[in-house]
Amino acid sequence: MMIRVARGLFVKGVYPLLYLGARALGTSKERLQRVLINTSNALVRREFKGKASRLLLLLPHCIQRDECNIRITSNVFNCARCGKCEIKSLIDLADELGLQLFVATGGTLARRVVVETRPEAIVAVACERDLSSGISDTYPIPTLGVLNERPFGPCLNTRVNLDAVRDALLFFCRDEKRE
Numbered sequence: 001m002m003i004r005v006a007r008g009l010f011v012k013g014v015y016p017l018l019y020l021g022a023r024a025l026g027t028s029k030e031r032l033q034r035v036l037i038n039t040s041n042a043l044v045r046r047e048f049k050g051k052a053s054r055l056l057l058l059l060p061h062c063i064q065r066d067e068c069n070i071r072i073t074s075n076v077f078n079c080a081r082c083g084k085c086e087i088k089s090l091i092d093l094a095d096e097l098g099l100q101l102f103v104a105t106g107g108t109l110a111r112r113v114v115v116e117t118r119p120e121a122i123v124a125v126a127c128e129r130d131l132s133s134g135i136s137d138t139y140p141i142p143t144l145g146v147l148n149e150r151p152f153g154p155c156l157n158t159r160v161n162l163d164a165v166r167d168a169l170l171f172f173c174r175d176e177k178r179e
């Protein structure tokens with residue numbers, strides 16, 4: 001409980017002030033957003049015990065190969081699993097762990113998915129900007145953020161470290177007793 005309160009104070013109070021001050025001194029937005037993501041992740045890992053009964057994996061639309069015409073935002077399981085992008089591996093992972101899996105085209109859709117699915121915990125993959133705003137919006141739900149990789153620049157054929165996603169998901173699947 002104490003760690004949850006500390007996380008809320010940091011995410012909703014300390015970070016916005018730190019952001020304003022550090023921006024005024026010329027620190028880059030992405031660097032500050034990574035501070036929020038890393039700090040929040042560390043606090044969630046200290047706070048959350050046991051197994052989440054409803055675990056949501058949220059992915060950005062830009063992880064889908066740009067030449068793929070299959071509509072996966074309404075239902076990610078429309079994916080033909082050709083393996084040309086990581087959506088296939090992420091569906092396999094969600095199947096293996098029995099998870100809810102959604103692809104969001106932006107913050108508004110992601111927020112709607114969270115309201116509709118009422119997860120106990122979230123693993124979200126996105127860029128610094130979307131992850132930092134998502135972590136703030138979803139508080140107090142424990143959310144672990146995994147940064148995407150952008151070998152072709154922002155919002156195009158992005159990638160993610162599958163081991164990092166698996167590690168974050170498994171963190172919420174532990175059979176550990178809660179206090």
Ligand code: SF4
Pocket residue numbers: 064065068069070072079080081082083084085086087088
């Ligand atoms: S794995 Fe293949 S079918 Fe599925 S979204 Fe990626 S490119 Fe499209």
